Amino acid sequence: MNNRIIQAYKQAPWRVQIQWIGLFLLALVLITAIIGIYLNVSAQAATSGRMIQFIERDSEEIANEIAELTANLAKAKSAERMLERAEAMGFRMLDPAAAVYLEIPGFDPSTDLELAPPRVNTISESPIIRSAYKSSLWEWFVKQIWQMPASSLEPAGESVP
Amino acid sequence: MNKQSLWRYVFVTAACAIFGIAIVVQLVRINYTTYAKELLEKSQDYQGVEKTIYPPRGTIYDRSGHILATNKIGYELGIELKSVVDPESIAFATASILENMDYAAIYQIASTEKREIENRYFVLSSYVSKEDIEELEKLEETYALRRTETKSFKPSLSGLVWTPMQQRTYPEGTLAANVLGFYNYFSRETAQGVYGVEEAYNRLLTGKPENIYLPNDPYLVEVLPEINPGASLVLTIDREIQKMLEDTLAEAIDWSGAVGGTIIVADPETGEILGMASTPFFNPNAYWEYEETFPGITPYNRAIGTAYEPGSVFKVITMAAALDSGVADLNTTYNDATGVYWVANSWPIYNWNYGAWGVQDMTGCMQYSLNVCLAHLAIDLLGPDLFYQYLQAFGFGRSSGIDLASEANYPLRIPENNQWVELDLATNSFGQGIAVTPIQMVTAVSAIANDGKMMTPHVVRSVVDRGQQYDVAPQVINTPVSAETARTLTDMLAIALEEEASIALVEGYRVAGKTGTGEIPTELGYTSSQTNTSFVGWGPVDDPKFVVYVWLEKPTISQWGSEVAAPVFRDVVEKLVVLMRIPPDNIRLGLTSE
Numbered sequence: 001m002n003n004r005i006i007q008a009y010k011q012a013p014w015r016v017q018i019q020w021i022g023l024f025l026l027a028l029v030l031i032t033a034i035i036g037i038y039l040n041v042s043a044q045a046a047t048s049g050r051m052i053q054f055i056e057r058d059s060e061e062i063a064n065e066i067a068e069l070t071a072n073l074a075k076a077k078s079a080e081r082m083l084e085r086a087e088a089m090g091f092r093m094l095d096p097a098a099a100v101y102l103e104i105p106g107f108d109p110s111t112d113l114e115l116a117p118p119r120v121n122t123i124s125e126s127p128i129i130r131s132a133y134k135s136s137l138w139e140w141f142v143k144q145i146w147q148m149p150a151s152s153l154e155p156a157g158e159s160v161p
Numbered sequence: 162m163n164k165q166s167l168w169r170y171v172f173v174t175a176a177c178a179i180f181g182i183a184i185v186v187q188l189v190r191i192n193y194t195t196y197a198k199e200l201l202e203k204s205q206d207y208q209g210v211e212k213t214i215y216p217p218r219g220t221i222y223d224r225s226g227h228i229l230a231t232n233k234i235g236y237e238l239g240i241e242l243k244s245v246v247d248p249e250s251i252a253f254a255t256a257s258i259l260e261n262m263d264y265a266a267i268y269q270i271a272s273t274e275k276r277e278i279e280n281r282y283f284v285l286s287s288y289v290s291k292e293d294i295e296e297l298e299k300l301e302e303t304y305a306l307r308r309t310e311t312k313s314f315k316p317s318l319s320g321l322v323w324t325p326m327q328q329r330t331y332p333e334g335t336l337a338a339n340v341l342g343f344y345n346y347f348s349r350e351t352a353q354g355v356y357g358v359e360e361a362y363n364r365l366l367t368g369k370p371e372n373i374y375l376p377n378d379p380y381l382v383e384v385l386p387e388i389n390p391g392a393s394l395v396l397t398i399d400r401e402i403q404k405m406l407e408d409t410l411a412e413a414i415d416w417s418g419a420v421g422g423t424i425i426v427a428d429p430e431t432g433e434i435l436g437m438a439s440t441p442f443f444n445p446n447a448y449w450e451y452e453e454t455f456p457g458i459t460p461y462n463r464a465i466g467t468a469y470e471p472g473s474v475f476k477v478i479t480m481a482a483a484l485d486s487g488v489a490d491l492n493t494t495y496n497d498a499t500g501v502y503w504v505a506n507s508w509p510i511y512n513w514n515y516g517a518w519g520v521q522d523m524t525g526c527m528q529y530s531l532n533v534c535l536a537h538l539a540i541d542l543l544g545p546d547l548f549y550q551y552l553q554a555f556g557f558g559r560s561s562g563i564d565l566a567s568e569a570n571y572p573l574r575i576p577e578n579n580q581w582v583e584l585d586l587a588t589n590s591f592g593q594g595i596a597v598t599p600i601q602m603v604t605a606v607s608a609i610a611n612d613g614k615m616m617t618p619h620v621v622r623s624v625v626d627r628g629q630q631y632d633v634a635p636q637v638i639n640t641p642v643s644a645e646t647a648r649t650l651t652d653m654l655a656i657a658l659e660e661e662a663s664i665a666l667v668e669g670y671r672v673a674g675k676t677g678t679g680e681i682p683t684e685l686g687y688t689s690s691q692t693n694t695s696f697v698g699w700g701p702v703d704d705p706k707f708v709v710y711v712w713l714e715k716p717t718i719s720q721w722g723s724e725v726a727a728p729v730f731r732d733v734v735e736k737l738v739v740l741m742r743i744p745p746d747n748i749r750l751g752l753t754s755e
Contacts, residue, residue, distance in 0.1 A: 049381070115395065118631075
């Protein structure tokens with residue numbers, strides 16, 4: 001009797017096989033998806049890392065080039081060179097007796113040199129790289145989980161900066 | 162599934178499992194072998210490098226923004242041992258192209274044993290010029306061609322590496338070198354500013370070097386911490402005025418036969434130094450030639466580094482003390498009947514020409530530069546206490562506080578010192594027996610030109626750091642005399658110059674000033690005929706915009722300040738008024754009254 005009941009409710013062997021295969025494939029797809037996402041994020045992180053290295057190298061090269069050009073420009077505009085060029089162009093030193101003085105209202109020759117704005121309070125800048133690119137997938141996932149309740153508990157209304 | 166198929170599955174599974182287990186066992190085994198530590202250490206070399214990042218040194222500008230000191234590209238040259246293929250070629254190339262490179266020493270480094278496994282790096286030179294690196298690059302190209310032709314690994318510069326970085330340069334050459342100082346950059350670890358602004362502001366200019374770890378693993382790469390460049394400085398020096406002063410000083414030394422000299426131009430209202438020329442001139446781009454340019458005890462900057470007996474220019478201070486204390490006024494007279502003043506009935510004081518000048522008022526005493534008159538003022542009217550109080554109020558006996566390194570200071574000998582004698586009071590009154598630096602004289606005299614207010618002399622006008630500019634505010638050191646005294650004395654000295662028809666007079670501009678001829682002491686006393694000739698003057702008298710100090714040491718053309726230093730003062734002022742855009746008095750006062 002019992003065998004009959006079991007036999008009546010027992011699934012056909014091919015159905016069981018298909019279920020197992022289905023479960024296996026599902027797991028495989030999930031694992032593949034996770035591996036795929038992980039590889040994708042890792043590749044992005046690695047690419048960003050390389051980009052940073054290249055940009056920093058470029059930045060250093062540019063800084064050196066700017067320094068070189070600035071030094072060359074300063075040399076080309078040095079007092080000695082400017083005097084030589086002025087003389088070559090036919091200028092001559094002013095004879096004080098021949099000077100003509102004019103009053104120009106509003107002109108102040110003693111204006112202070114300003115190379116930068118005067119001192120003010122500064123606000124620290126935000127980081128350049130987003131934290132998502134600096135953490136592993138697992139770290140990112142955990143962070144999102146922890147952030148979720150915090151953001152959902154935040155009261156609605158005006159936020160204070 | 163039949164038994165045969167099952168056996169096959171079991172066999173393949175078992176083979177894979179054994180292979181996997183073998184890998185795991187091997188991984189574990191490697192970690193416990195004697196080579197594990199060595200392997201771990203070796204792997205560290207490939208994981209990244211520790212590096213010190215030196216921020217670029219700050220730029221130095223003149224007051225108009227012209228660059229006086231900046232950085233240019235230079236290269237660090239080193240040997241990376243693991244990449245060395247041909248030590249002979251490396252040693253030959255570096256020794257033949259670069260100066261101060263020894264073939265044997267480089268060969269020894271490049272051929273270090275076990276170089277194949279050692280990831281070691283040797284610095285050959287911290288700074289190599291762009292031109293030298295270009296020559297090395299050309300040589301490497303030639304070697305590459307030769308290797309292709311001969312199909313061999315040699316000759317090769319593989320392992321010789323050059324890394325670009327910034328090195329100090331002074332685009333104006335010798336201009337203002339005595340103010341700037343220099344930066345001894347050959348060894349980056351010990352590099353620092355020497356003399357002048359470079360030393361005085363070394364920490365600000367250098368910035369803060371950072372030690373960082375640079376991983377090769379891209380996953381570990383992070384943005385480098387923000388490294389601020391060294392602060393930049395804007396000086397009070399005006400490049401055009403500085404050049405004019407250096408040219409004038411060079412001509413004056415050539416003409417007068419002096420062994421050295423200095424000229425300072427300052428703004429009495431603020432204490433700003435507009436120009437400071439001093440011999441010998443020096444090119445800080447070749448700072449390693451320092452000892453040849455400054456042999457022995459030659460000061461780097463005479464204007465601040467040499468104390469000397471100034472002579473009669475110091476009478477300005479004595480007269481200021483006498484007028485301000487009220488012991489004398491414009492109408493006070495002195496009868497120079499004999500041309501000699503006896504100190505404590507023991508020591509005679511004579512005038513410059515050993516003559517007697519009769520009855521003179523205070524203007525006459527200054528006009529004819531009478532030593533006996535000034536000795537009388539100091540001893541009979543002021544007395545030692547009051548006289549030295551004024552000297553200290555004018556800043557003598559202590560540093561002027563100028564923001565330049567290596568300022569000299571000669572202590573003031575006062576009655577409290579055991580060595581002081583009454584004769585000192587007499588000789589000090591006319592600038593003998595007392596040693597001062599030119600900058601101390603300029604600072605003190607600026608008080609007379611600035612209504613009695615003595616300003617701190619300074620050469621830095623602004624500091625630019627992290628994108629912000631900090632301006633240096635002028636500071637009053639002291640007010641040694643009243644504004645009334647200062648104006649009275651200025652007028653007195655202007656009249657003295659005019660009545661004397663001094664060579665120092667400048668057409669169109671009313672100036673006040675005083676000559677000085679200081680005898681140079683030897684071991685036997687004042688026996689030398691050599692002198693220090695000086696002139697201090699300021700103008701325009703109604704609203705002084707400049708103080709000019711000239712000092713020429715041991716001129717041969719004449720021993721008198723009135724003949725050597727005074728005409729140099731006139732030359733300087735004639736050019737200075739054009740550069741400072743100061744119209745002649747009649748035009749300026751006319752414009753003001755309008």
